[in-house]
Each structure stands twice: as C-alpha cells, then as structure tokens.
C-alpha cells in the first residue's frame with residue numbers, strides 16, 4: 434500500500450529566464466529564453482512525493498487568478514489531493530522570479546502572495562490530512578506561526594515531521610525540538626546555527642534539540658547526522674542544466690522512503706538520486722523524477 438503524507442507549504446508560478454550568467458547589481462544583461470513553470474517549494478515537494486508513489490495531501494493557498502487555476506490543474510494531473518488548498522479572493526497566487534545561469538545555478542526572488550496568508554486556522558481545517566499522514570513535510574515559504582501550528586497538530590497525532598528550512602530564517606529552539614528530521618542545505622545550515630563549518634553547525638543544531646539532520650551538499654551528496662552517528666551519502670555525478678527544485682526532489686523522495694519504513698540512510702540515498710535527476714532538466718515541477726527513474730539510477 435502507498436505511504437500517505439501531507440505537505441504544508443507554498444504554491445508558486447515560476448517565471449524563469451535563462452542567461453549566460455547572473456547580472457551584477459545595477460547591471461542589465463540579455464537572456465536567451467523565458468518560460469513559466471509550476472513551482473513553489475511546498476507544491477514541488479508534494480509533486481515529488483506523488484511521483485515517488487506516495488499519496489499526498491497539499492495544504493496551501495492560491496489566488497483566484499489564472500496562475501492559481503494553472504497551478505491547481507498541474508497538481509491535480511500529478512494526483513496530489515487538493516482538498517485542503519484554499520482559493521484566496523484577496524491575494525494573488527505566489528510567484529517566483531528565477532534566473533538560471535549557464536552552469537545551472539540560479540537566483541530566486543519569491544513574492545509569497547496567497548502563500549503568505551496561509552493561517553493556523555487553515556491548518557486546523559486540514560487536521561484530518563495531517564492525522565492520517567505517516568510523515569508531515571514542511572518548508573518556510575509560509576508564515577512561521579502557521580508552520581509552528583502544523584507541527585503542533587502533527588505532534589498531537591504522533592506524526593513524524595520533516596522540515597526543509599528554506600528559505601532559511603532563525604528558528605526558536607522550541608520549534609527545533611519538535612522536528613524529527615531537519616533537511617537544510619549548507620547555507621541554510623550556516624544561517625540556522627550561526628556557524629560556518631558543517632560539523633560544528635550540525636553539532637550546534639543537535640544540541641538545540643533537532644533529532645536528525647540531513648544536510649544536502651549538492652555535488653558532494655548528503656550527510657546524515659545524529660548525536661552518535663554520521664554517514665556521508667555520495668552524489669550521482671550528472672551534468673547540471675538547472676538546479677531549481679533539486680532540494681525539493683530530495684525532500685520528496687526522502688520523505689516517501691522514510692514513510693515506507695526505510696532507514697534514514699536508505700531514504701537519503703533515494704533523495705540523492707532524485708535530486709541528481711532533477712538537476713538534469715529545466716524547471717521546477719517538470720524536472721521532478723518518477724519512482725521508476727529514481728530506482729533506475731539507484
């Protein structure tokens with residue numbers, strides 16, 4: 434039987450330009466291509482879960498606009514449960530302005546719109562979906578008080594929580610203590626811990642109450658860190674086209690494997706493979722791999 438998961442998070446339309454390099458401050462450069470893709474860290478992770486074979490409910494908000502219609506349509510096509518997505522009459526759907534340079538790296542500005550109005554009441558309205566989940570997945574593109582409320586609901590029903598702290602912001606210890614698995618990249622890890630070096634940063638967060646850290650390191654793979662253990666999971670070498678949503682692919686694949694009862698290390702291997710496949714393709718949701726593709730790479 435498929436694992437059941439819930440995702441609380443953002444749903445954005447990504448407006449993507451490709452350019453030879455990222456512009457400097459005050460500079461205008463010519464790009465080569467403009468495309469729109471469905472994105473948003475929350476929605477990307479929900480789609481990643483669905484393509485990995487998980488049953489997933491998405492809890493979020495979009496505006497009552499054309500982007501909102503398109504975003505819901507693509508989520509539905511991926512069989513994401515839309516019951517807990519609200520149409521907000523007072524805010525536009527979230528958008529992300531993304532520049533992708535030749536090497537596949539990007540710079541992103543997100544305007545949250547309706548995502549910024551996802552409320553603690555919305556979370557209580559979706560209690561059933563969280564209660565039934567084997568894992569609750571969160572990021573930080575929605576208000577922190579809403580994220581905190583979702584974690585409380587998960588705790589109330591003994592549902593394990595995976596938090597991808599992106600975009601990074603300082604988090605209170607009380608919240609960190611409630612996280613089962615925290616999945617930052619290197620820069621998020623540094624911001625959260627106030628330390629530059631990976632090992633020291635990881636130890637600082639464990640000391641503040643995080644149970645397990647899985648640090649995604651791009652071309653270096655990932656690192657699973659617990660109090661008494663650490664394991665380095667090697668990357669799959671690939672040619673990067675666009676790194677957008679590679680972290681989301683990792684989180685989604687990891688969460689499905691973990692919900693299915695795989696070990697943290699095995700689940701991180703799934704995450705690495707999914708992230709590697711995602712960077713070989715352009716766009717956020719279009720780049721997310723299927724379970725078959727991930728198994729093929731593994």
Ligand code: RIB
Nearest residue numbers: 445472473474529678717
């Ligand atoms: O993680 C990638 C995502 O970040 C993009 O899809 C964009 O919408 C931003 O939320």
